[in-house]
Amino acid sequence: MRRTADAVIIGGGVTGASLAFHLASRGVKGVVVLxxxxxxxxxxxxxxxVIRQLYPSPETCRMVLxxxxxxxxxxxxxxxxxxxxxxxxxxxxxxxxxxxxxxxLEIQREVGIRAELLPPHELARLEPRIDPSGLxxxxxxxxxxxxxxxxxxxxxxxxxxxxGVAIEQGVAVTEIRVDGGRVTGVVTQTGExxxxxxxxxxxxxxxxxxxxxxxxTLPIVVGRHPVFIVKRGAAFGPPHPVYLDLAGGTYVRPxxxxxxxxxxxxxxxxxxxxxxxxxGSEAGFEEA
Ligand SMILES: Cc1cc2nc3c(=O)[nH]c(=O)nc-3n(C[C@H](O)[C@H](O)[C@H](O)COP(=O)(O)OP(=O)(O)OC[C@H]3O[C@@H](n4cnc5c(N)ncnc54)[C@H](O)[C@@H]3O)c2cc1C
Numbered sequence: 141m142r143r144t145a146d147a148v149i150i151g152g153g154v155t156g157a158s159l160a161f162h163l164a165s166r167g168v169k170g171v172v173v174l175x176x177x178x179x180x181x182x183x184x185x186x187x188x189x190v191i192r193q194l195y196p197s198p199e200t201c202r203m204v205l206x207x208x209x210x211x212x213x214x215x216x217x218x219x220x221x222x223x224x225x226x227x228x229x230x231x232x233x234x235x236x237x238x239x240x241x242x243x244x245l246e247i248q249r250e251v252g253i254r255a256e257l258l259p260p261h262e263l264a265r266l267e268p269r270i271d272p273s274g275l276x277x278x279x280x281x282x283x284x285x286x287x288x289x290x291x292x293x294x295x296x297x298x299x300x301x302x303x304g305v306a307i308e309q310g311v312a313v314t315e316i317r318v319d320g321g322r323v324t325g326v327v328t329q330t331g332e333x334x335x336x337x338x339x340x341x342x343x344x345x346x347x348x349x350x351x352x353x354x355x356x357t358l359p360i361v362v363g364r365h366p367v368f369i370v371k372r373g374a375a376f377g378p379p380h381p382v383y384l385d386l387a388g389g390t391y392v393r394p395x396x397x398x399x400x401x402x403x404x405x406x407x408x409x410x411x412x413x414x415x416x417x418x419x420g421s422e423a424g425f426e427e428a
Contacts (some may be wrong), residue, residue, distance in 0.1 A: 145306075146170035147338040148326050150313045150350055153184035154289055156342035157296035157307075161218065164303035171305045172334060174326070176312035179297050180290040182344045186419060187289040188367055188401050190382055190393050192229045193253045193281050194244055201251045211287050219302075220295030223288025227381045227394060228281065230267060234387035235276030245279065255281045267381060275387055285382060286393050316354040323354060345416035364414040366423035367403045369395070 146168055149156045152175025160173050175181070191208060195201050214222035233241045241257070248255045257279055258265075260272035266280060297307055315327035316339060325335040343350040348360040372379075379394035389406045 142333045142335065144170070145172040145334050145336040147172070147340065148313075148334055148336045149173045149340045149342050150326070151175060151182070151342035151344060151346070152179045152293070152297070152307060152309060153182045153342065153344050154180070154187075154293045154296070155344065156340070157293045157300060159340060159342060160300040160305045160307070161296040161303070164300050164305050169304060171300070172336075173297075173300070173305060173307045174311045174313055174328065174334075175307070175309045176329075178309045179307070180293040182346070182416075182419065184289045184293055184344070186367070188391075188393055188403070189223070189286045189289045190229070190284075190384075190391070191224070191287055192231065192284045192382065192384065193248060193255065194231055194241075194279060194384075196244060196247075198247050198251055201247050201253060205251060205253050208283060211292070212283075214292070214295060218295050219299045221288070221291055222295065223286075223291045225285045225287070225394075226283055227285040227379065228266075229284035229382040229384065230263070230270065231279040231281070231384045232263075232270070232272075232275045232387055233277055233279070234274065237386060238276040241277060241279060253281070254283055255279055267383070269377075269380060270383060313350065313353065316350070318354055345419065361410055362414050362416050363407075363410070364412040364418075365403060367401055368423070370400050370402060372398045372400055 147163060149160055152173050156173050160171050163171050191211060193204050195204055210217050211222040211224040214220060245255060245257055257277050259277060260275040263270055263272045263278050301307060312329045313326045314329050317324045323339045325333055326339055327333050341347050341350045345362050348358045351358045380392060382393045384391045384405060386405060389404055390402060391405055392400050392402045395401055
């Protein structure tokens, strides 16, 4: 079988679903999303979903602020529920990290992000359950928090379908056809060909493998990031905000059912490269 599409998107995670929605909203007809498993089956469905606004450049800060407004107004802008909870985020840094945090705060203010820098002794005013010793300062982002990555993906996908996008699950792309240095389409695992001059690699953790189908090498290292779920005791009190402890290298984010998600913030992916097929595998007690 052979058919034609104006754009083929490989991957039905949050990137593929959002892109499909935005292309269709701008009038692109004939968009096809091919997802080898099911929507949000990849990194998206495993994401901690923290929405914070501390990023190192004006471009990334503008992007995150614009995303935040979408999460906050998801029902009106896209449809469905993003699961956004604006519980606020606190970001603790060591004294040595303070100059770079101050530079980032300047960028945040320039682009219109609400954030304030607190000396450690003022932390108790917002969250007395955090021990401020060893901290140089704490950044408070009152509008940050967390969202539900799967719900966001399903919301984008439903809105994309309403705008004419075909979303096909259980369909893996096994070949990308290239002619004279230009992409001409894809072939799926059933042998079906879809002709398209636009093929988007939205395969997330598998982006390297998908790029290789077109003869392209991407310098991507897939790192392992175990997330641990702990139950807060009855004496803990109300849920805590999102807290990123950049000095200590850990984070916590509240979840329903008195649960807290936690993990490491140390970027050591190259020491723990992971086969993406192992996504979702259990972490051992030693690793915890
Ligand atoms: C444990 C964890 C915690 C995270 N925490 C946060 C956080 O707190 N805040 C934050 O902003 N981000 C976080 N992230 C990152 C965020 O989840 C990702 O950046 C985002 O979900 C990536 O989405 P994606 O659509 O690009 O990729 P993915 O969700 O990985 O989607 C790619 C899709 O492509 C499909 N696919 C692969 N190969 C093929 C093929 N050949 N044919 C068809 N389909 C294919 C896969 O099945 C998959 O569904 C976290 C990620 C993880 C794993």
